[in-house]
Amino acid sequence: xxxxxxxxxxxxxxxxxxVSLNCTYSNSAFQYFMWYRxxxxxxxxxxxxxxxxxxxxxxxFTAQVDKSxxxxxxxxxxxxxxxxxxxxxxxxxxxxxKLTFGKGTLLTVNP
Amino acid sequence: xxxVTQSPTHLxxxxxQQVTLRCSPKSGHDTVSxxxxxxxxxxxxxxxxxxxxxxxxxxxxxxxSGHQFPNYSSELNVNALLLGDSALYLCASSxxxxxxxxxxxxxxxxxx
Numbered sequence: 001x002x003x004x005x006x007x008x009x010x011x012x013x014x015x016x017x018x019v020s021l022n023c024t025y026s027n028s029a030f031q032y033f034m035w036y037r038x039x040x041x042x043x044x045x046x047x048x049x050x051x052x053x054x055x056x057x058x059x060x061f062t063a064q065v066d067k068s069x070x071x072x073x074x075x076x077x078x079x080x081x082x083x084x085x086x087x088x089x090x091x092x093x094x095x096x097x098k099l100t101f102g103k104g105t106l107l108t109v110n111p
Numbered sequence: 112x113x114x115v116t117q118s119p120t121h122l123x124x125x126x127x128q129q130v131t132l133r134c135s136p137k138s139g140h141d142t143v144s145x146x147x148x149x150x151x152x153x154x155x156x157x158x159x160x161x162x163x164x165x166x167x168x169x170x171x172x173x174x175x176s177g178h179q180f181p182n183y184s185s186e187l188n189v190n191a192l193l194l195g196d197s198a199l200y201l202c203a204s205s206x207x208x209x210x211x212x213x214x215x216x217x218x219x220x221x222x223x
Contacts, residue, residue, distance in 0.1 A: 043115075
């Protein structure tokens with residue numbers, strides 16, 4: 001079983017839709033959970049991270065973690081065409097420990 | 112404040128050759144990590160440098176080596192290139208006490 005599983009999509013939604021992106025992980029040692037956004041042919045950009053079960057909100061983005069089921073989600077409200085990118089989940093542990101990435105979900109938001 | 116910079120942007124090599132990729136971390140950051148991202152995959156951790164020493168290493172062969180300089184910049188060297196080494200090579204910088212890692216734009220390596 002891979003440490004981090006992520007549905008690669010692709011996911012296509014109309015502008016204004018609510019998007020749900022999900023990951024599961026197997027390693028109980030993971031303590032915090034990062035979400036990166038990667039535009040085509042660019043480096044990943046850190047969107048947000050959380051280190052406890054529950055929700056964390058930042059503008060149109062909400063990260064949700066359920067450590068009991070090892071399930072993490074990223075919700076995007078009022079999606080925009082500029083949100084079209086690949087979204088990568090990356091659990092980690094300790095300070096500066098290596099990140100373990102999922103394959104990423106390719107999202108397209110259609111105007 | 113410049114973010115993480117990498118050079119070169121693109122590189123084409125042939126099998127068996129050697130390549131060196133370079134990374135300058137964000138101002139104030141002291142740790143550099145290298146990742147390999149194959150097409151359609153998430154980044155895979157290669158190794159991490161702090162205080163000019165390799166601190167962590169992923170599941171990559173010894174053909175992959177690195178170096179960190181006193182100014183915290185770093186190099187990734189790959190010897191005896193294989194076709195399968197074709198990928199986007201990403202550098203991430205961070206503070207050793209922190210969790211967040213910030214990525215550069217990457218170097219796209221093509222091995223023919």
